Amino acid sequence: MFEVVAIYAYQILFSISIFILISLGLAVIFGMMKVINLAHGEFIMLGALFCAQLAGAGVPLFLSIPLAGLIVGLVGIVGERLVIRYLYGRVLDTLLATWGMSLLIVGAVTTFFGPQTASTPQDLGNISLGTFSISVYSLLMILLAFALLAALYLVWRMTRAGLIVRTTMQNAAMAQALGIDTDRVFMLTFGFGAALAGLTGAILVPLFGASPTMGAFYIAKAFVTVIAGGPLPLTGTLAASSLFGMIDGAVAYLTTSVLGEISVLFVAILLLRFLPKGVTRGLKGRV
Amino acid sequence: MSFTHGQEGRGGMLRCVLTALAAMGLAAASLTDAGQDAAAQEGHPxxxxxxxxxxxxxxxxxxxxxxxxxxxxxxxxxxxxxxxxxxxxxxxxxxxxxxxxxxxxxxxxxxxxxxxxxxxxxxxxxxxxxxxxxxxxxxxxxxxxxxxxxxxxxxxxxxxxxAQQLEALIPYVINEKGARKSYILAADYNYGHITAKWMKNIVEANGGEVVNIEFFPLDVTNFAPVLARIQEAAPDVVYSALVGGAHMGFYRQFESTVGKDNMLLASSTYGVGREQTELSPEEGRGIIIATSFVDGLxxxxxxxxxxxxxxxxxxxxxxxxxxxxxxxxxxxxxxxxxxxxxxxxxxxxxxxxxxxxxxxxxxxxxxxxxxxxxxxxxIHIAVGNDKGSFDLLQSFSQQxxxxxxxxxxxxxxxxxxxxxxxxxx
Incomplete structure (x- = not known):
């Protein structure tokens, strides 16, 4: 009995952690900054690619993962300085610009790194639970997903930097009047969101691999999660990820992966029909 | 640099995003290389x-x-x-x-x-x-x-x-390895569906048993649910007719979860995409294939x-x-x-x-x-080795x-x- 409960819990938590990881960066860039970032999937891809490259060059995996996130953060800052900063508040224009960025990134990666799939092995082995065994790396992934979300929440809620970011996003003109360098805050926040996406790619790469067009696998799910989450980007992402992950994990385990995905999309449609402003609508004062 | 407040326009934004995602698909199709000009040359090539x-x-x-x-x-x-x-x-x-x-x-x-x-x-x-x-x-x-x-x-x-590939592969797995209880995974389009039927047919004709057949769309990367189901069913061998870059994750996740030391893994598609060159030696070693060409011939x-x-x-x-x-x-x-x-x-x-x-x-x-x-x-039966290539096990002439x-x-x-x-x- 214990092992059945454990395997369900594992399936569901694993699925939730994937939803959390792929939407964290978007929760910052789209949820907080209101930039419709169609290059989000490509930021994930860059993280996966850089992690595989670094690990392939002999850097230990657990150093490659944060390094890859950092590099993607820098890529995000460059993109923000060159393009995005001129477009804040112009929703449709950012949409086109970030889409252009996504095409550019896919093209550049295909040209310079080649179109093939890349990956890096991990050798953490597995632990056994009666009939089942579970990969240790995937357990670590679950922990990392929740830890990242918790850390982000604490930074946003408890630190001065978080307060400044929230102030700026809420009312940039007022924040500027109070002496905050909002231009710099926007730049760093965008870079931070990109870094989170890169970190996600790097965390996923030992299990899922990296290829130039992999962004497309994740972008729709990430947007659905953040939009269903509603006005509070982090609480909403957690709530929506938990809901979708629970459905996906349970249905995919009980039936097939296809039905799992279908049921998630079905619930997302229902949710947006009846709660068009997301599950955290009406909650105030949090993130 | 002023911001519209988040309460307004959620629905509008959703529509924007969805329209954009759809447009991405369309435009990706139109941004394509239109091929070279048909410059007719001398000597009529x-x-x-x-x-x-x-x-x-x-x-x-x-x-x-x-x-x-x-x-x-x-x-x-x-x-x-x-x-x-x-x-x-x-x-x-x-x-x-x-x-x-x-x-x-x-x-x-x-x-x-x-x-x-x-x-x-x-x-x-x-x-x-x-x-x-x-x-x-x-x-x-x-x-x-x-x-x-x-x-x-x-x-x-x-x-x-x-008839060439599976009629060599499956009898080898059943007769030489004694693996009768089979679990089949295949890509979700005509190749996967028809190949899965063939696999089932040939497994049963050779005295084996198929416990389950599952299909996966080409963009599935998370194989955790099926790996749990496989462990529950405890087959002797898993046959893979999975296809494409996303599905390569299966071989990684199989090794880190079940392990080929505990369960055989045979495939009709593994190796043709040079998957073994992108996997670690542990992930690729031991996968059994039937092929008409490997570098090691x-x-x-x-x-x-x-x-x-x-x-x-x-x-x-x-x-x-x-x-x-x-x-x-x-x-x-x-x-x-x-x-x-x-x-x-x-x-x-x-x-x-x-x-x-x-x-x-x-x-x-x-x-x-x-x-x-x-x-x-x-046709040759071969098994993945830890040098990113294959070792030959058995050959069948002119099938x-x-x-x-x-x-x-x-x-x-x-x-x-x-x-x-x-x-x-």
């Missing part, structure tokens, strides 16, 4: 089109084959061309997108006036191109392993079909092919089955052109009908069966495409264009 996926999720199957086709054409031209004419390739990148296969096949036949098309990797891409090839009265060389059964004089299959023809291929492409890594398929496809077509004395599709089709078209290639003798336009070849021969006779019905399916439940 024979033109063949090569339509393969240089990019996208399925490119792992195409990258080496693009080189293999180019190398065969290069060799033909260096030895004086075909019928005294040079051969020219028009390459089109179908980007793992079937709609582009349709567009480029039309371009190739209408604008480039190609005498034959080589290409298509997935069965769905082949089925998109076959009606177009019919309409223009041309000829398609499909250089890939597939589920068999296509009965069409304008289509030539140069790769393995289930111990024959002079195979060794010199691998050497020439590396020199031609400038790439020093594993070549593999699909690279060789591109080469053999062009060489078989060239033999048919020579015997026909004419490169036009109808003349080549007449030559194919004779059943005398063959090529003594890197993996042994390939000969095209005139009744089905499918290829007889040697005919029996399954397709059972249902197809182009001599009797030259106008047949059906793809027959195996008659199993």
């Amino acid at each position: 024979i033109v063949i089109a090569n339509i393969l996926d240089r990019s996208g999720g399925l490119n792992i199957y195409s990258l080496k084959q693009i080189q293999g086709v180019a190398m065969a054409v290069d060799e033909i031209n260096k030895s004086g061309g075909l019928l005294g004419r040079p051969v020219e390739i028009r390459f089109y990148d179908s980007q793992s997108d079937n709609t582009l296969n349709a567009q480029y096949a039309t371009n190739a036949l209408l604008r480039d006036k190609a005498d034959a098309i080589h290409g298509g990797i997935t069965s769905s891409s082949r089925e998109v191109m076959r009606p177009i090839v019919q309409r223009f009265g041309s000829l398609l060389f499909y250089n890939a392993l597939y589920e068999g059964g296509v009965c069409d004089r304008r289509h030539v299959s140069t790769g393995m079909v289930p 111990d024959t002079p023809a195979a060794k010199s092919f691998v050497e020439n291929f590396k020199a031609f492409s400038g790439e020093d890594d594993y070549v593999g089955e699909y690279g060789e398929y591109g080469y053999r496809g062009v060489m078989l077509w060239a033999d048919a052109v020579r015997k026909a004395g004419d490169a036009s599709p109808d003349a080549v089709i007449m030559a194919l009908k004779s059943g005398e078209i063959s090529f003594d290639g890197p993996g042994g003798l390939y000969s095209i069966d005139g009744k089905t336009n499918h290829t007889t070849m040697d 005919p495409p029996l399954d397709t021969q059972l249902v197809c006779d182009l001599h009797a019905n030259p106008d047949d264009t059906t793809q027959y399916e195996p008659e199993v439940q």
Whole structure:
């Protein structure tokens, strides 16, 4: 009995952690900054690619993962300085610009790194639970997903930097009047969101691999999660990820992966029909 | 720099995002390489089109084959061309997108006036191109392993079909490894579905048992649910007919969860996309395959092919089955052109009908069966080793495409264009 409960819990938590990881960066860039970032999937891809490259060059995996996130953060800052900063508040224009960025990134990666799939092995082995065994790396992934979300929440809620970011996003003109360098805050926040996406790619790469067009696998799910989450980007992402992950994990385990995905999309449609402003609508004062 | 407040426009934003996502798909299709200009040259070259996926999720199957086709054409031209004419390739990148296969096949036949098309990797891409090839009265060389059964004089299959591959693989797994209880995973399109039927059929015919069959869309990367179900069912062997870059994650996740020391893993598709070169030694070691070509074949023809291929492409890594398929496809077509004395599709089709078209290639003798336009070849059972390659276990000489021969006779019905399916439940 214990092992059945454990395997369900594992399936569901694993699925939730994937939803959390792929939407964290978007929760910052789209949820907080209101930039419709169609290059989000490509930021994930860059993280996966850089992690595989670094690990392939002999850097230990657990150093490659944060390094890859950092590099993607820098890529995000460059993109923000060159393009995005001129477009804040112009929703449709950012949409086109970030889409252009996504095409550019896919093209550049295909040209310079080649179109093939890349990956890096991990050798953490597995632990056994009666009939089942579970990969240790995937357990670590679950922990990392929740830890990242918790850390982000604490930074946003408890630190001065978080307060400044929230102030700026809420009312940039007022924040500027109070002496905050909002231009710099926007730049760093965008870079931070990109870094989170890169970190996600790097965390996923030992299990899922990296290829130039992999962004497309994740972008729709990430947007659905953040939009269903509603006005509070982090609480909403957690709530929506938990809901979708629970459905996906349970249905995919009980039936097939296809039905799992279908049921998630079905619930997302229902949710947006009846709660068009997301599950955290009406909650105030949090993130 | 003012911001509209978050409460307003959520629904609007959602619509924006969805519209944009849909538009991305459309525009990606229109931003494509439109191919080279059809600059007719002196000496009236024979033109063949090569339509393969240089990019996208399925490119792992195409990258080496693009080189293999180019190398065969290069060799033909260096030895004086075909019928005294040079051969020219028009390459089109179908980007793992079937709609582009349709567009480029039309371009190739209408604008480039190609005498034959080589290409298509997935069965769905082949089925998109076959009606177009019919309409223009041309000829398609499909250089890939597939589920068999296509009965069409304008289509030539140069790769393995289930009767060749699975009839070797599955009895080996059952008889030599004693693994009867089987779990089948396959890609969710016609190749996967028909191959899964064949697998079930052959497993049961050899006294084995199939506990479950599951299909996966090509973009699935998370295999945790099925790995739990597999462990619950506790089969002796898992057969994979998974396809494409996303599905490669399965081999990683299988090793880190179940492990091949505890359960056998055999595959009809593993290795053809050179998956082993992207996996770690532990992840690739021990996977059992049936193949008509691996780099490690111990024959002079195979060794010199691998050497020439590396020199031609400038790439020093594993070549593999699909690279060789591109080469053999062009060489078989060239033999048919020579015997026909004419490169036009109808003349080549007449030559194919004779059943005398063959090529003594890197993996042994390939000969095209005139009744089905499918290829007889040697089949080898091999197992992944920890050097990113395969060790040979057993070989079967000159295996005919029996399954397709059972249902197809182009001599009797030259106008047949059906793809027959195996008659199993």
